Amino acid sequence: MELLHDINLYLPGTIIAIAGLVVMMLSAFNADHKTVYWTSILFTAVALVRSFADLFVTQTEVFHNMAAVGGIASFGTFIILTGTLFTLLLCYDYFEKVGNYHSEVYAIILFATVGMVVLATATNLVTVFLGLETMSIALYVLAGVVKSDKRGIEAALKYFLLGAFSTGFFLYGIALLYGAAGSTSLADIGAVTEKGLIYWAGVSLLLTGFFFKVSAVPFHMWTPDVYQGSATPITGYMATAAKSAGFISLILILSRALDTSVEQWSEVFKVIAVLTMVFGNIIALVQTNVKRMLAYSSIAHAGYILVGLAAGTPEGYTAVQFYLFAYTLMNIGAFGVIAYYERYKGADLTELDNYAGLGFEKPLMAVVLSIFLFSLAGIPPLLGFAGKYLVFAAAVQADMILLAVIGVLTSAAAAFYYLRVMVYLFMKPAVKDIKLAPVGGIYTSVIVILALLTVVLGVMPWTIADILATF
Amino acid sequence: MLSLTWFLGLSAILFTIGTIGVLTRKNAIVIFMSVELMLNAVNLTLVSFSSFMGDIHGQILVFFSLCVAAAEAAVGLAIIIAIFRNNHTVDITKIKLLRW
Numbered sequence: 001m002e003l004l005h006d007i008n009l010y011l012p013g014t015i016i017a018i019a020g021l022v023v024m025m026l027s028a029f030n031a032d033h034k035t036v037y038w039t040s041i042l043f044t045a046v047a048l049v050r051s052f053a054d055l056f057v058t059q060t061e062v063f064h065n066m067a068a069v070g071g072i073a074s075f076g077t078f079i080i081l082t083g084t085l086f087t088l089l090l091c092y093d094y095f096e097k098v099g100n101y102h103s104e105v106y107a108i109i110l111f112a113t114v115g116m117v118v119l120a121t122a123t124n125l126v127t128v129f130l131g132l133e134t135m136s137i138a139l140y141v142l143a144g145v146v147k148s149d150k151r152g153i154e155a156a157l158k159y160f161l162l163g164a165f166s167t168g169f170f171l172y173g174i175a176l177l178y179g180a181a182g183s184t185s186l187a188d189i190g191a192v193t194e195k196g197l198i199y200w201a202g203v204s205l206l207l208t209g210f211f212f213k214v215s216a217v218p219f220h221m222w223t224p225d226v227y228q229g230s231a232t233p234i235t236g237y238m239a240t241a242a243k244s245a246g247f248i249s250l251i252l253i254l255s256r257a258l259d260t261s262v263e264q265w266s267e268v269f270k271v272i273a274v275l276t277m278v279f280g281n282i283i284a285l286v287q288t289n290v291k292r293m294l295a296y297s298s299i300a301h302a303g304y305i306l307v308g309l310a311a312g313t314p315e316g317y318t319a320v321q322f323y324l325f326a327y328t329l330m331n332i333g334a335f336g337v338i339a340y341y342e343r344y345k346g347a348d349l350t351e352l353d354n355y356a357g358l359g360f361e362k363p364l365m366a367v368v369l370s371i372f373l374f375s376l377a378g379i380p381p382l383l384g385f386a387g388k389y390l391v392f393a394a395a396v397q398a399d400m401i402l403l404a405v406i407g408v409l410t411s412a413a414a415a416f417y418y419l420r421v422m423v424y425l426f427m428k429p430a431v432k433d434i435k436l437a438p439v440g441g442i443y444t445s446v447i448v449i450l451a452l453l454t455v456v457l458g459v460m461p462w463t464i465a466d467i468l469a470t471f
Numbered sequence: 472m473l474s475l476t477w478f479l480g481l482s483a484i485l486f487t488i489g490t491i492g493v494l495t496r497k498n499a500i501v502i503f504m505s506v507e508l509m510l511n512a513v514n515l516t517l518v519s520f521s522s523f524m525g526d527i528h529g530q531i532l533v534f535f536s537l538c539v540a541a542a543e544a545a546v547g548l549a550i551i552i553a554i555f556r557n558n559h560t561v562d563i564t565k566i567k568l569l570r571w
Contacts, residue, residue, distance in 0.1 A: 126535060129536070133539040140547070150568060153550070153554055154554070154566055154568050156550045157554050157563070161502055161503070164503070165506055165509075168486070168506055174532070175516040178532070179516070179524075182524055183526075228569055
């Protein structure tokens with residue numbers, strides 16, 4: 001009975017797991033694209049509603065303290081499922097157009113989501129490892145899902161080799177921490193008092209593994225290649241849901257297991273955050289491919305998030321959660337519009353030159369893309385601004401003024417490359433005669449809803465901040 | 472009986488060999504083998520900790536890590552085959568469509 005009770009508490013993850021199996025069976029019986037599409041969306045929407053309800057329950061642990069429910073864990077689940085739902089909604093039009101659609105895509109997306117949910121709720125290093133690997137292995141497949149695309153397969157190979165490499169470090173970290181604490185539970189590791197070589201080696205290897213997964217400099221080498229080569233909606237999914245899952249798990253580990261060593265790891269996080277922000281933004285300035293530019297921008301955003309973590313305070317963790325939610329909404333939207341522009345066959349429309357004059361071809365899409373890019377640049381009153389404000393405010397409160405100053409300066413520099421896209425869209429004359437394909441109704445409405453959320457929640461950030469304040 | 476340090480030392484050496492292999496080799500399959508070596512070195516650490524502490528959890532974790540390694544191998548080899556079909560090579564220095 002206790003098991004059933006726990007499953008009920010852990011319902012969002014359970015629903016997605018069942019959805020993955022159902023969709024896999026549907027593809028085995030050759031269900032058409034529409035059936036598979038709507039089934040996965042229905043399940044995800046139900047799980048999303050349930051995870052929203054979970055935000056208001058008392059925090060507890062399930063499955064013999066292997067996973068947490070409520071609080072940060074549930075908000076992580078909520079972010080991940082939001083990202084998954086919007087990605088799934090965008091997938092239909094995109095894969096119809098690519099003409100290389102396999103129904104398994106939806107099943108694999110759902111399995112990756114199960115991994116993310118497990119990762120974001122894990123309170124034991126065993127579940128952290130299982131969640132991370134379920135997510136990663138599914139993402140390796142997703143990166144190369146369009147088999148005819150040489151770049152997609154290359155992205156999959158690079159992602160796989162570097163991902164498996166980082167798994168080695170991650171697992172070694174777990175093993176050493178297990179040796180130091182005598183247990184894999186985060187609470188037991190937090191209670192370690194004798195911190196010898198094994199403990200510190202374990203902590204550093206574990207954090208290295210995480211830095212790989214969230215693409216922090218100097219462990220970011222795979223990010224641009226993988227993001228550029230993957231199918232565009234999938235890139236949006238990796239950049240938002242997968243990254244959020246990694247960061248939420250990092251918050252749980254830092255706040256529960258490594259709370260006693262906060263002085264030491266905070267220094268490391270400061271250095272990594274500065275490197276990530278500076279490097280990500282500078283390289284993004286010189287990119288000519290929009291997808292690659294957004295990949296470097298996503299590295300830079302990981303840097304801003306690391307600033308919030310470096311603060312090591314509850315305010316910092318709250319700010320990071322808000323930032324992840326904001327980033328998920330605006331980035332999926334931005335990748336959605338780019339996926340739409342890609343639909344012209346024969347030209348590689350992700351090159352920035354091809355965007356010249358496109359703004360007047362389909363004004364709605366161009367305006368919406370501008371909203372997302374303004375928000376990513378952190379211009380008020382959009383959602384991205386509220387996120388950046390909270391993160392940097394947390395750093396200032398923790399007396400890390402220099403870190404906050406570097407963050408603000410680099411994000412000012414970042415405005416250049418976001419605005420450049422808009423200059424191409426609206427101010428340059430069209431060089432090629434590019435006719436954009438008509439947009440599906442669902443596709444348009446999803447993108448417009450995302451843009452509306454970016455604006456409305458940006459004007460009223462307290463709607464989310466109030467929920468986060470109760471954790 | 473040997474002390475715990477010997478086992479930890481051996482697994483650290485194996486892990487280092489694996490890491491060096493990943494960083495220096497060019498053939499995707501050899502890189503993948505080096506990754507497997509790293510994972511198995513970790514398994515050795517887990518088992519020896521588990522045995523010396525008289526705690527079963529470490530050995531259970533080894534089962535999980537074996538399963539994950541197997542799943543990773545299945546996906547990884549499939550990706551390497553797809554690469555070979557496209558490029559007729561698995562030398563990672565010759566697979567460079569994506570670069571900045």
